[in-house]
Amino acid sequence: MSGIILETRHMRMAFGGLVIFEGIDFALRRGERHAIIGPNGAGKTTFVNLVTGLLKPISGTIWLDGQDVTRQSPQQRVKSGLVRTFQINSLFKALNPLESVLLALLERDGRGRIAWQKVAAEKQQIDEAMALLARFGLAGDAYTLTDSLAYGKQRLLEIVLALALKPKVLLLDEPAAGLSTQQGHEVFSQLANLPGDTAILFIEHDMNLVFQYADIVSVFAAGSMVLQDSPENVRKSPRVREVYLGA
Amino acid sequence: MSVMEPAPAAVSQSGHDYFATLARWKIWEILFWAALAGCYFVPEMDRMLMSRVIIWGLFAMSLDILLGYRGIPSLGHAVFFGTGAYVAGFCGKYGWSEPISALFFAMAVAAALGWLTGKLVQRVAGVGLLMVTLGLNLILFDFVLRSTDLTGGDDGLQGIVIAPVLNMFRFDIYGRTAFWYALVVSFILFIATRILVNSPFGLALIGARENPRRMITLGAPVEGDVSRAFMIAAAIAGAAGALLTQTTQTVAPPTLSFQRSADVLVILIIGGAGRLYGGFIGAIVFILLQDYLSSISPVYWYFWIGLLLVVIVSFFRKGLLPSLDALLQRFIKRKPDAPS
Numbered sequence: 348m349s350g351i352i353l354e355t356r357h358m359r360m361a362f363g364g365l366v367i368f369e370g371i372d373f374a375l376r377r378g379e380r381h382a383i384i385g386p387n388g389a390g391k392t393t394f395v396n397l398v399t400g401l402l403k404p405i406s407g408t409i410w411l412d413g414q415d416v417t418r419q420s421p422q423q424r425v426k427s428g429l430v431r432t433f434q435i436n437s438l439f440k441a442l443n444p445l446e447s448v449l450l451a452l453l454e455r456d457g458r459g460r461i462a463w464q465k466v467a468a469e470k471q472q473i474d475e476a477m478a479l480l481a482r483f484g485l486a487g488d489a490y491t492l493t494d495s496l497a498y499g500k501q502r503l504l505e506i507v508l509a510l511a512l513k514p515k516v517l518l519l520d521e522p523a524a525g526l527s528t529q530q531g532h533e534v535f536s537q538l539a540n541l542p543g544d545t546a547i548l549f550i551e552h553d554m555n556l557v558f559q560y561a562d563i564v565s566v567f568a569a570g571s572m573v574l575q576d577s578p579e580n581v582r583k584s585p586r587v588r589e590v591y592l593g594a
Numbered sequence: 595m596s597v598m599e600p601a602p603a604a605v606s607q608s609g610h611d612y613f614a615t616l617a618r619w620k621i622w623e624i625l626f627w628a629a630l631a632g633c634y635f636v637p638e639m640d641r642m643l644m645s646r647v648i649i650w651g652l653f654a655m656s657l658d659i660l661l662g663y664r665g666i667p668s669l670g671h672a673v674f675f676g677t678g679a680y681v682a683g684f685c686g687k688y689g690w691s692e693p694i695s696a697l698f699f700a701m702a703v704a705a706a707l708g709w710l711t712g713k714l715v716q717r718v719a720g721v722g723l724l725m726v727t728l729g730l731n732l733i734l735f736d737f738v739l740r741s742t743d744l745t746g747g748d749d750g751l752q753g754i755v756i757a758p759v760l761n762m763f764r765f766d767i768y769g770r771t772a773f774w775y776a777l778v779v780s781f782i783l784f785i786a787t788r789i790l791v792n793s794p795f796g797l798a799l800i801g802a803r804e805n806p807r808r809m810i811t812l813g814a815p816v817e818g819d820v821s822r823a824f825m826i827a828a829a830i831a832g833a834a835g836a837l838l839t840q841t842t843q844t845v846a847p848p849t850l851s852f853q854r855s856a857d858v859l860v861i862l863i864i865g866g867a868g869r870l871y872g873g874f875i876g877a878i879v880f881i882l883l884q885d886y887l888s889s890i891s892p893v894y895w896y897f898w899i900g901l902l903l904v905v906i907v908s909f910f911r912k913g914l915l916p917s918l919d920a921l922l923q924r925f926i927k928r929k930p931d932a933p934s
Contacts, residue, residue, distance in 0.1 A: 462794075467610060
């Protein structure tokens with residue numbers, strides 16, 4: 348099964364007595380553009396937190412690129428190419444976008460522990476940071492404090508920070524949340540430009556974006572995956588309607 | 595949004611310039627150090643007092659690495675100062691009288707203790723951190739106070755001998771050697787710290803201060819960085835402690851009392867955290883005021899220090915230095931708009 352880059356096997360999770368996942372089996376293939384949809388409380392964000400290691404499952408295993416990463420720290424998983432963004436912006440408020448992206452690039456290249464020379468000496472990373480910001484139309488805001496950036500731009504920065512790490516698997520938790528329809532499409536068209544072998548798993552509520560950019564859609568409801576199919580079939584499925592509207 | 599176009603050379607260049615400017619020496623920095631050195635030549639200047647100011651400044655700067663840059667409060671920073679002070683004291687008492695090597699040794703011991711402390715607290719945050727560091731401080735203080743055979747208890751270490759610096763400059767009662775020794779060592783450690791805070795590691799510390807969770811998802815070893823920051827801060831605090839012992843040839847339990855930890859925190863808050871110079875500015879204000887007030891009334895001087903702290907935190911919020919800086923920025927901005 349070399350086509351699979353990320354997999355969970357019988358992953359079980361509960362907060363106290365509240366069971367979130369009974370035991371979920373999920374597979375993401377290399378280069379796949381995979382959407383997770385489902386009503387609030389379906390466990391979508393918890394799923395991302397488990398896979399990235401911010402939460403530990405009660406039982407079951409998580410596999411990344413053929414390796415069992417269940418016991419690995421979040422940092423180790425990032426080093427293996429598993430990168431995420433947050434549903435609610437999680438940025439460096441007192442830093443500007445250039446410094447923020449540079450932080451990501453320096454960590455990616457293993458240069459974050461250098462304490463005896465200036466940041467200015469990291470010329471290659473500074474160039475790359477500027478190029479990334481320019482690609483997302485943030486070059487003009489490179490020196491503006493993140494805290495005073497417009498919301499849409501902060502949202503873009505959130506994604507740029509993840510892309511800076513050159514992920515093999517990119518997990519996007521509602522990347523278009525709070526963006527205008529046009530901005531949302533711009534973000535996704537940029538994502539479509541990523542190298543073909545980058546797998547993207549995204550949680551999204553905007554069905555237009557889901558049906559336009561996903562190859563495959565998983566529907567989560569009440570802690571289990573009720574359906575996994577192509578966007579067309581999901582759109583037609585009476586099951587999905589039932590999940591969203593209640594039967 | 596411009597799609598898929600590489601950054602123009604000018605945009606890239608501006609990035610390089612930005613970081614180069616951040617790290618460049620400013621004129622006021624050179625003036626500051628020149629003025630500090632110039633104090634030596636002022637007639638009637640109490641050089642022992644000035645060397646104490648410099649040592650306290652260095653001590654507060656070391657706390658700034660933790661509090662200002664990494665965002666970790668510590669109520670036990672005197673642990674490292676006192677460790678450095680006592681190690682230098684033991685060296686001088688048991689025949690290792692050469693000061694510079696003893697200073698390095700004191701720094702190494704303090705650094706090791708700092709690293710262990712970092713390991714202990716790296717998963718703790720906020721009030722918990724205050725309690726753990728305070729607890730460590732109390733433990734060490736009591737240990738030193740009770741171990742009378744080893745440390746001389748309340749009386750401190752007796753019979754410390756410090757050889758002349760570089761075999762040339764003897765420590766005298768006028769504080770001539772003490773002044774230059776404290777100033778040169780502090781300046782060298784200041785430069786090292788200045789390089790550190792402008793380095794990729796310095797940026798990573800600030801990143802973790804701003805958002806540790808995000809740093810983790812960028813793959814940064816956030817917990818390890820806490821240990822590293824503690825180790826570096828402890829080494830410098832240890833150097834400050836060793837300097838105090840060597841310049842005064844005495845060391846007693848107050849060097850690692852909780853009071854000292856509180857004082858250094860007050861100094862840093864008065865001066866302004868996260869600026870590197872805040873500790874030195876705070877030390878100048880605090881130590882000179884302490885000297886002046888205690889000469890008027892030896893008993894009540896903490897009243898005035900308390901009042902100063904309340905006033906500064908209420909009206910200047912971030913301390914003297916950032917407030918002065920903000921005032922200056924406003925002045926510079928206003929200038930071009932001045933009516934012609």
